[in-house]
Amino acid sequence: FFKNNQILRNFHSKNIQIAKKKFDSLKMTPKERKIYESYLKNIMVERSTIETLREEGREEGKQQTAIKNALNALKLGIDVGTVSKITGLSLEAVQQLKA
Secondary structure (H helix, E strand, O other): OEEOOEEOOOOOOHHHHHHHHHHHHHOOOHHHHHHHHHHHHHHHHHHHHHHHHHHHHHHHHHHHHHHHHHHHHHHOOOOHHHHHHHHOOOHHHHHHHHO
16 A cells, blocks of 8 residues: 555555545645644534534524423413423423413
8 A cells, every 4th residue: 555655546444544644744844734734623613613503403403392392281281380390491481482
C-alpha cells in the first residue's frame, strides 16, 4: 500500500485512509496546515450544531406528543392532576390546555 512514500489511491482500508490524511497533512506548509485545521474545526462545529438541533427536535417532538396526549385525556374527562402525572407536563401547563 505504500509506494514512493505515498499511499496508493486505490487502497480502500479505512485505517489506511486515515493514515493517508494524516500523512498528507504532515506534508503541508504551516499556512496550509492552519487552513486545514480550521477546516476540520469547522466540520466538528457543524456536526455538533447538527446533533444539538436533532436533540432539540426530538425534545420538541416529545413535548408536542405530551400536549396531544394531555388534550386527548382532558377530552375524556380525566382530571388535571392525573393528566399531569401521565404526560409529565406541569399542572400549570395542563390547566392552560384545559382553559
